[in-house]
Amino acid sequence: xxxxxxxxxxxxxxxTSFGGxxxxxxxxxxxxxxxxxTAHEVSDIVAIAEMTPGPLGLNCATFAGMRAAGILGxxxxxxxxxxxxxxxxxxxxxxxxxxxxNKRLGEIMTGVRPACVGMVAxxxxxxxxxxxxxxxxxxxxxxxxxxVDLILLLKFHVSIPKVLMLSxxxxxxMFGVIGL
Amino acid sequence: MLAKLYIQFLKFGAFTFGxxxxxxxxxxxxxxxxxxxxTDEELLDITSIGRSLPGTMIGNIAMFFxxxxxxxxxxxxxxxxxITVPMIVLILITxxxxxxxxxxxxASAMRGVRTAVAxxxxxxxxxxxxxxxxxxxxxxxxxxxxxxxFFLRMSPVWLVIIGAxxxxxxxxxxxxxxx
Numbered sequence: 001x002x003x004x005x006x007x008x009x010x011x012x013x014x015x016t017s018f019g020g021x022x023x024x025x026x027x028x029x030x031x032x033x034x035x036x037x038t039a040h041e042v043s044d045i046v047a048i049a050e051m052t053p054g055p056l057g058l059n060c061a062t063f064a065g066m067r068a069a070g071i072l073g074x075x076x077x078x079x080x081x082x083x084x085x086x087x088x089x090x091x092x093x094x095x096x097x098x099x100x101x102n103k104r105l106g107e108i109m110t111g112v113r114p115a116c117v118g119m120v121a122x123x124x125x126x127x128x129x130x131x132x133x134x135x136x137x138x139x140x141x142x143x144x145x146x147x148v149d150l151i152l153l154l155k156f157h158v159s160i161p162k163v164l165m166l167s168x169x170x171x172x173x174m175f176g177v178i179g180l
Numbered sequence: 181m182l183a184k185l186y187i188q189f190l191k192f193g194a195f196t197f198g199x200x201x202x203x204x205x206x207x208x209x210x211x212x213x214x215x216x217x218x219t220d221e222e223l224l225d226i227t228s229i230g231r232s233l234p235g236t237m238i239g240n241i242a243m244f245f246x247x248x249x250x251x252x253x254x255x256x257x258x259x260x261x262x263i264t265v266p267m268i269v270l271i272l273i274t275x276x277x278x279x280x281x282x283x284x285x286x287a288s289a290m291r292g293v294r295t296a297v298a299x300x301x302x303x304x305x306x307x308x309x310x311x312x313x314x315x316x317x318x319x320x321x322x323x324x325x326x327x328x329x330f331f332l333r334m335s336p337v338w339l340v341i342i343g344a345x346x347x348x349x350x351x352x353x354x355x356x357x358x359x
Binding site: 016025040048049050052063083119121122131142143154171172 | 193194195225229230231232233234235236237238239240242243244247248252255256259263265266267269270271273274275277278284285287288289290291292293294295296297298299300301302303304305306308309311312313314315318319321322323324325326327328329330333335336337339340341342343344345346347348349350351352
């Protein structure tokens, strides 16, 4: 039953996701509501997925599947996340020429894109609330590190995996060695 | 043929750090420039449709390409090839993560990494914003969806569906108005 639940969860995620980070609100909501991940673990998997090969959605599927039901769970979750590929895309491949200039797809995306912007903004607020706080209080060292990360990304265009690696090292020093 | 497709996509899948565009570049190098089995334009078509259909972009691209080479099973061979390495890597990492989650050094490193996640998503969001607001009502949609997601905790599945319907209505309305 757990496997079926995992599969269905990722079918929903697969069919309503249109690439990259737009999947995060869906993944976050599904994982937390089923108790497969905590809010912290959602942050961790986003970071891990960005540092390893493979698309975010599938990496999340593997992580969540593994945590919920081992290697078989990982496989089942991947198959769920890929379900639009071997159903919808397989059909679209047969009628490829018709799909090539399909206007409807573009029209749908006109509404889906701003919806994703709104939801992803919601996730950012969610993550800010859990990642920069400790026992309900603002944790200043974390806020400062986050601000540095943001400046590196936006101002100096440092790549995402590099920023994540630097933050890991800073974390070891700040929280591990110094004990902030 | 199926084995060849599987192995080729296995290699592609091993080198897709942060986004699927590197795969498209690798496919161009091998299939357009070297083997000449598809044209630049066809690859572009495959990419743009793979991107606009739901699901994982590179999975969809793999399916389209494989289908073109060897039918449905060709598509499956490419899809499975693409996910093999990332899945094995993530299975190993997850095992490691689960085992060492409470180790002081790993926990400290992850705490550091967590502070970067919101900035990472925020910077990606800036990129999305550029193409997201085609018509003025798009701003209202974004704001409404933020509220429905954050305050009312509505399922993103529904919000995406609502967005899709609004997209169709909006385009229809602007089209009629312009006639």
